[in-house]
Amino acid sequence: MEPTLMNIHHGYNFRDLGGYRTMSGQHLAAHRLVRSGGLDRLSDRDVAFLHEYGVRVDVDFRTRDERQEKPDRLPDSARYVFDPVFSEDKTQVSKTWAEEQQMFSQDPQAGYHNMLRTYRDLALSESAQKAYRQFFDLALGNSDDTLLFHCSAGKDRTGMAAVYVLSALGVDQATIRKDYLATNTFIQPALSEVLEQAKAEGGNANMMQGLTDIWTVYPEYLDTALAAINETYGDMQQYLHEALQLTNRQIQTLRELYLA
Template structure:
């Protein structure tokens, strides 16, 4: 199935995970799990839309600096939870122009290699595992409404959260990969904006390539995280149980809550 894109006017990459089929033939319920990019630009109309859609929990994976610079706009009915995956934004999508110049102008592959390192950390770092465990705790406590989870671009920290929750629900790896890569269909307007600004500031070709690589999802990024998981834990199921400490009972509960 194709991803379900929400009708948000002043944000991007807002997607309902509902409809994905599991290995045992069930499907993820709609209006239960929404992944997205930033909420700082939402219009009043968008905020009202999220309320009507049922969003009652907003899980923010961004750092404290990111949250302070671009605070979420969300319905008054939604509980806001700061759940930082990293203490600093390793994905680099929130860096200033000066920081990006220093990082990417001399090496066209700097952005790509940065993302490979980041994805290993998204699987193995203590801070990421703690954040994703809290995410599951929130999901386990949400019986009726929509839980929305996001970072800045909605593709890396959010992307791995989607990988983990879909795996926990029993969705097959091919479908999980397709959902992960679908970000590239929806991130283009944000990437175009970033590249246009970089060109105005005199960014060279190395810079433009580096920015493209940190605003794009590649199969190699996900593969790096999955390889780290398999090398360290054996497989995704053991990762969920040992790294994220989900019990068999909790996995069963998740499936009761989010599958139809």
């Protein structure tokens, strides 16, 4: 299965995880797990689409400041759950222009190195593990509806949530990596918008590189998180058990709920 976009007109990186094949030969059911970027720009038509699609739970991995600045637009039928992965936006995609200038204008590698540090935290930090555990609790309690999970760009905090849930459901690592890297295709409109704004406001080449690295997913980012998991816990299954405290029974329940 190729990762494909949902029919959302005023948002980016909206994808149903349905259709992915597991190593046991089952498939993820459609209309059950949706990953996405921000919901603040959605039109009335998009909101109605999400209602008809079945979205009844919205898990927001962003910080309190991100949420206040750009609140989600949701159908009345959807329950909003604030589940911050970090207390501040370590992915930097919501930084102000002044903050970006200070970070990126002097060092073309600043964005890249920031993301490597962030991905280690996405695996090992207490706040991230707590947030992802709550995400799994919500998934375990979602028997029939569509659960949507998102951050600002739908690529880092959301990307690792997808890595964890697809791993728990028994999807192979090559497919999980492909889903993760698909963001680079779907995030291009947002990246172009960010770069055009930076250029118009006098951003230099270092700035452009830093912003590109912040808004791109590289294999090294995911590899950093996976290496931290393997070094600390041994492998992904042990991470799910020890860091996210999923029992074998809960993993089996997830597969009963989301696989067909």
